[in-house]
Amino acid sequence: MMMTPDLNFDYRLPRLLLSFPVKEDEGEICLPDDQAHYLRTVLRRPDGAELRVFYPESGEFLAEIKWVGKKGVSILLLRQICTPSKIPFRLHLVFPLLKKDRLDFLIEKAVELGVTDLHPVTTQHSVNRDLNFERVTAQIKEATEQCERLDIPLLSPIAPLVQLLETWGKAVPLYAALERQDIVSLRDICSSASGDRGFLIGPEGGFSTEEFTLLQNRNFVIPVGLGPRILRTETAALYGLSLLNAEKTPE
Numbered sequence: 001m002m003m004t005p006d007l008n009f010d011y012r013l014p015r016l017l018l019s020f021p022v023k024e025d026e027g028e029i030c031l032p033d034d035q036a037h038y039l040r041t042v043l044r045r046p047d048g049a050e051l052r053v054f055y056p057e058s059g060e061f062l063a064e065i066k067w068v069g070k071k072g073v074s075i076l077l078l079r080q081i082c083t084p085s086k087i088p089f090r091l092h093l094v095f096p097l098l099k100k101d102r103l104d105f106l107i108e109k110a111v112e113l114g115v116t117d118l119h120p121v122t123t124q125h126s127v128n129r130d131l132n133f134e135r136v137t138a139q140i141k142e143a144t145e146q147c148e149r150l151d152i153p154l155l156s157p158i159a160p161l162v163q164l165l166e167t168w169g170k171a172v173p174l175y176a177a178l179e180r181q182d183i184v185s186l187r188d189i190c191s192s193a194s195g196d197r198g199f200l201i202g203p204e205g206g207f208s209t210e211e212f213t214l215l216q217n218r219n220f221v222i223p224v225g226l227g228p229r230i231l232r233t234e235t236a237a238l239y240g241l242s243l244l245n246a247e248k249t250p251e
Helices: 034-040 100-112 131-147 161-167 188-194 211-214 233-245
Strands: 004-006 016-017 027-032 050-055 059-071 072-084 093-097 116-121 174-177 196-201 222-226
Touching: 004 116, 016 034, 016 131, 027 059, 027 161, 027 196, 034 072, 050 072, 100 131, 100 233, 116 161, 161 211, 174 188, 174 233, 188 233, 196 233, 211 222
Parallel strands: 016 050, 093 116, 093 196, 174 196, 174 222
Antiparallel strands: 004 072, 027 072, 050 059, 059 072
């Protein structure tokens, strides 16, 4: 969600995502225990300290801590500093499960690069592991707070690749990064992309023969190349997202 910013204050102030909608004349707001603990114990913010809070449909507000106690923290909204606006298009990332550290990196940077929907999938050559949905959701929240987005990317449950393809919205093109193929470069065609779009990357071992055939038989799948070098999964994801989110959006 795009923001209309107010530049007349210190953007270094702490920024927290609220779990409920608010309005400027809301009055005092009690923060959840985890955020109260963060302000009180980690940041050691005193009464009267300022911070920023936001909620996607409400926008972002400058707020003041009214009361800090052992059992909670309350804040008062001072004024709105960013108003929400419509997301110009949805940017989906379909990705295989990775090892923990590499997945952490991918999630954080994908949020920073504007992904709106995250779709973890299993493939024949992907890492055989579970996804800690609660942990990844927390990572998405933290990255959203840090990069000054208003909208929160959506995380879908893990699904086999074949299942995702069966349920994919046929009107949304899915650009599939296929290595070692003589196909058009994503860089050459992304400038013509319009509306919602998706980007699919494969696992370390690449797609299997069956999966490759499956992708070729879907009209909404557009095979693309990422250049002459073989990129790691997370590198390929971030490269593709950078290109697909480079479209200029309306003022």
